[in-house]
Amino acid sequence: DHFLAEAFRDTLHWGAYMTDLLTEVNSKSNTLDLSDKTIHRDVVVLVEQLQAVGAADPLVIVIGTKAAKAFKEHEPVLAAALGLTSVRWVAVPHYSAANGRVHGNSPDNYRRLVLEALKDAGIPLGPRIVRSREPDPMAHLRQARFESSSRSALRAPQ
Secondary structure (H helix, E strand, O other), X not given: OHHHHHHHOOOOOOOOOOOOOOOOOOOOHHHOOOOHHHHHHHHHHHHHHHHHOXXXXXXXXXXXXXXXXXXXXXXXXXXXXXXXXXXXXEXXXXXXXXXXXXXXXXXXXXXXXXXXXXXXXXXXXXXXXXXXXXXXXXXXXXXXXXXXXXXXXXXXXX
């Protein structure tokens, strides 16, 4: 969602790994299976994902009130699985249109709320990240091919 993209643009967290806390795909959060068995299964999956990206001491940015409540309740399980005393985490509002009463359905307001939550939690936002694009080594070949095909298309039939 563009709200989420704009919220983290030009921060240290722009482009960070994003995943779901629970592996169950369900748009109705009130019917999610939050049993200990499910939580432990999904913690194992999350730990595997974090290990795959080399996150030994991850910062978890939890999106939404319900997710934050579930994360807070089960954070010790994740911490133990990672071999940590606790997991660094912060909750930010959900970006959905249904949460418009919080962010006014404005990407700018949502960004302000997210940055305030991170700042209040002592999470560094970092310097503005300017991403330079590496030169494309094949660009000249694509351009030459395009120009050649354009000329061919413009030639009068013989």
